[in-house]
Amino acid sequence: MANIAAQRIRREIKEVMKNEETAGASIKLELIDNRWTELKGEIGGPPDTPYQGGTFILEIKVPETYPFNPPKIRFLTKIWHPNVSSVTGAICLDILKDQWAAALTLRTVLLSIQALLAAAEPNDPQDAVVAKQYREDPHMFEMTAIHWTNVYAGGPTPVFEFNQKVRVLTEIGVNEQVARVALSTYHWDIERATEEIFSIYP
Amino acid sequence: MSAESDMEYSDNDGDDYDYYGEQDDCDMETVDRSKSDPEFFLYSCLKVEEVEKLLNESIELLSNSLQITPSLAKVMLHAYGWNAQEIINKYRENANEVLVYSRVKPRLPVGQANSSRTNCAVCANTPLLHKYSALACGHYFCNDCWAMHFEVQIMQGVSNTIQCMAQDCEVRAPEDFVLSHVTKPTLRERYQQFMFKDHVKSHPQLRFCPGPNCQWIFQAWTREGARRVECRGCELLTCFSCGAPHHAPTDCATIRRWLTKCADDSETANYISAHTKDCPKCQICIEKNGGCNHMQCGACRHDFCWVCSGDWKTHGSEYYECSRYKEDPNLANDSQHAQAREALKKYLHYYERWENHARSLKLEEQTLASLKSRINQKVMAGEGTWIDWQYLWDAARLLKRCRYTLQYTYPYAYYMEVGPRKELFEYQQAQLEAEIENLSWKVERAETTDRGDLENQMDIAEKRRTTLLKDFLEFNTNNASSSTKV
Ligand SMILES: [Zn+2]
Ligand SMILES: [Zn+2]
Ligand SMILES: [Zn+2]
Ligand SMILES: [Zn+2]
Ligand SMILES: [Zn+2]
Numbered sequence: 001m002a003n004i005a006a007q008r009i010r011r012e013i014k015e016v017m018k019n020e021e022t023a024g025a026s027i028k029l030e031l032i033d034n035r036w037t038e039l040k041g042e043i044g045g046p047p048d049t050p051y052q053g054g055t056f057i058l059e060i061k062v063p064e065t066y067p068f069n070p071p072k073i074r075f076l077t078k079i080w081h082p083n084v085s086s087v088t089g090a091i092c093l094d095i096l097k098d099q100w101a102a103a104l105t106l107r108t109v110l111l112s113i114q115a116l117l118a119a120a121e122p123n124d125p126q127d128a129v130v131a132k133q134y135r136e137d138p139h140m141f142e143m144t145a146i147h148w149t150n151v152y153a154g155g156p157t158p159v160f161e162f163n164q165k166v167r168v169l170t171e172i173g174v175n176e177q178v179a180r181v182a183l184s185t186y187h188w189d190i191e192r193a194t195e196e197i198f199s200i201y202p
Numbered sequence: 203m204s205a206e207s208d209m210e211y212s213d214n215d216g217d218d219y220d221y222y223g224e225q226d227d228c229d230m231e232t233v234d235r236s237k238s239d240p241e242f243f244l245y246s247c248l249k250v251e252e253v254e255k256l257l258n259e260s261i262e263l264l265s266n267s268l269q270i271t272p273s274l275a276k277v278m279l280h281a282y283g284w285n286a287q288e289i290i291n292k293y294r295e296n297a298n299e300v301l302v303y304s305r306v307k308p309r310l311p312v313g314q315a316n317s318s319r320t321n322c323a324v325c326a327n328t329p330l331l332h333k334y335s336a337l338a339c340g341h342y343f344c345n346d347c348w349a350m351h352f353e354v355q356i357m358q359g360v361s362n363t364i365q366c367m368a369q370d371c372e373v374r375a376p377e378d379f380v381l382s383h384v385t386k387p388t389l390r391e392r393y394q395q396f397m398f399k400d401h402v403k404s405h406p407q408l409r410f411c412p413g414p415n416c417q418w419i420f421q422a423w424t425r426e427g428a429r430r431v432e433c434r435g436c437e438l439l440t441c442f443s444c445g446a447p448h449h450a451p452t453d454c455a456t457i458r459r460w461l462t463k464c465a466d467d468s469e470t471a472n473y474i475s476a477h478t479k480d481c482p483k484c485q486i487c488i489e490k491n492g493g494c495n496h497m498q499c500g501a502c503r504h505d506f507c508w509v510c511s512g513d514w515k516t517h518g519s520e521y522y523e524c525s526r527y528k529e530d531p532n533l534a535n536d537s538q539h540a541q542a543r544e545a546l547k548k549y550l551h552y553y554e555r556w557e558n559h560a561r562s563l564k565l566e567e568q569t570l571a572s573l574k575s576r577i578n579q580k581v582m583a584g585e586g587t588w589i590d591w592q593y594l595w596d597a598a599r600l601l602k603r604c605r606y607t608l609q610y611t612y613p614y615a616y617y618m619e620v621g622p623r624k625e626l627f628e629y630q631q632a633q634l635e636a637e638i639e640n641l642s643w644k645v646e647r648a649e650t651t652d653r654g655d656l657e658n659q660m661d662i663a664e665k666r667r668t669t670l671l672k673d674f675l676e677f678n679t680n681n682a683s684s685s686t687k688v
């Protein structure tokens with residue numbers, strides 16, 4: 001079976017390259033080494049979303065039983081999105097689970113993930129905190145997502161207020177990532193975030 | 203079955219003490235029993251071959267009436283919960299709808315672009331020499347890929363619900379299509395085993411015995427309320443409706459809530475599960491080794507209650523305070539913190555008693571085993587026959603059954619709303635508990651207890667048990683309809 005997997009991956013990389021040239025879709029796929037078991041994926045943030053202008057790297061692990069079993073994919077680039085874990089990068093997407101079909105390709109999967117960035121499914125969340133904010137405070141969600149895109153994915157729009165709040169916490173010795181997660185979780189309320197950080201990390 | 207157990211149940215003259223642990227009549231029983239036994243439930247215990255026969259009858263009926271292959275009939279029966287008559291009626295009305303609902307055919311016709319026979323989308327090959335095949339949806343893939351797809355699915359335990367390999371196609375592969383691609387004998391066998399398991403699980407009248415490695419299958423005709431079925435093989439008591447251990451008088455939803463709660467709270471409740479306790483009078487450590495909650499300290503002869511450590515003398519009266527938990531009326535005024543503490547206290551009250559009776563049951567299991575060997579010794583030594591000692595055995599069995607019901611009264615009481623009905627329930631529960639402890643005390647000292655006294659105690663305990671069940675088991679309104687055969 002490993003034979004088919006290697007054969008498929010080879011063809012799929014070609015397919016993505018060919019389509020990228022013609023359609024200019026912001027999707028990339030490359031081998032990590034000469035084996036076909038691990039790949040690096042890359043998707044561009046869709047236009048008119050908080051992710052616009054960002055580049056998101058994905059880890060793709062190909063099982064030996066591929067394509068009869070789905071690839072395992074997670075975000076390596078940190079992202080603020082209801083269907084992606086803000087901590088581990090795990091993705092909640094049906095075609096990566098029970099809706100996988102052997103005829104699906106990595107190109108389709110990457111396009112689906114890109115589509116997920118444009119249209120979240122807050123009712124099937126991977127990250128409950130983000131999903132709650134998405135539903136209850138869409139503006140705050142959008143600003144936070146733009147901020148994360150700017151900091152982690154090279155997005156063009158810095159959110160000065162948020163940067164400053166993160167700096168306040170890092171200056172008193174809090175780890176930057178810890179500060180950002182706490183602030184994002186507590187709607188950028190610096191007092192609550194501080195309280196939370198020092199109750200967990202006394 | 204051993205010759206010994208045949209002896210134990212040689213005469214079954216009208217009494218119905220023996221159904222907890224009984225091996226001989228899982229089959230249809232007389233209707234009389236439904237009157238005397240509030241838990242009466244019509245069911246059978248079937249072997250795998252018997253169930254296969256039963257399933258095959260439905261498959262044959264359907265395939266003959268609709269002139270379809272048995273393989274297709276299986277897909278439909280699985281989709282329609284094995285209601286062959288419903289399928290036949292619907293099929294005659296609108297065959298296409300039945301085929302779509304069963305996922306034999308796609309909802310929408312598949313376009314031409316998806317049905318290439320010269321290029322396999324899965325293996326990325328264009329093997330001209332390869333053979334292609336497709337399900338009713340017309341998605342063609344090479345036979346090598348189908349074979350590998352089925353192998354992966356079967357190894358993952360999927361059988362009836364293996365789908366087409368095309369994107370967004372929900373059409374399922376029927377048995378004959380799968381088997382035409384799978385050649386390895388072990389894999390074919392595995393597939394058919396999973397298929398059978400899946401069929402039993404999808405059949406509303408069937409349920410596997412949940413006993414470890416147990417092969418028996420129950421058949422019954424309703425899935426409402428707590429329904430006791432007993433396995434012929436492993437003697438486990440199961441609720442037919444939900445598959446949990448039998449739990450009357452508690453209903454299925456409540457027992458699920460309770461067991462989840464117990465699992466969640468196991469840490470907090472752990473400290474009470476110790477097997478030893480200090481004597482409240484002389485502080486000597488006593489190990490509980492029988493099921494009885496009436497403890498007697500070996501050192502100072504003090505009689506006390508295992509559950510509350512109180513003096514046993516105060517437990518003798520009709521009102522058995524120990525099983526009652528009094529809700530604190532001042533609770534509403536208290537702070538949130540105190541309320542949480544009260545809630546935990548309430549839970550622990552019920553949990554302790556639930557756990558304690560579960561442990562007692564296990565210990566009584568041992569009592570039962572040692573009693574059996576004691577009786578055998580007596581019979582060997584010429585001290586009477588099994589029939590002479592049968593009453594002892596019956597008493598131990600009855601004790602086990604009463605304690606079982608008592609254990610399951612605690613989750614019931616825990617979720618009951620405070621009010622007169624709960625008071626009545628806990629009053630009856632307390633009475634049952636008191637009589638069970640009396641019985642347990644007497645059974646443990648059976649050889650020195652007067653037979654008449656013991657039999658009287660058995661009668662009292664069982665009456666308390668059936669009274670409680672009759673008053674609080676809630677499905678008893680239509681036993682007649684549940685015994686209609688389908
Ligand atoms: Zn193929
Ligand atoms: Zn199909
Ligand atoms: Zn069994
Ligand atoms: Zn049940
Ligand atoms: Zn003592």
Ligand SMILES: [Zn+2]
Pocket residue numbers: 507508509510511512517524
């Ligand atoms: Zn007590």
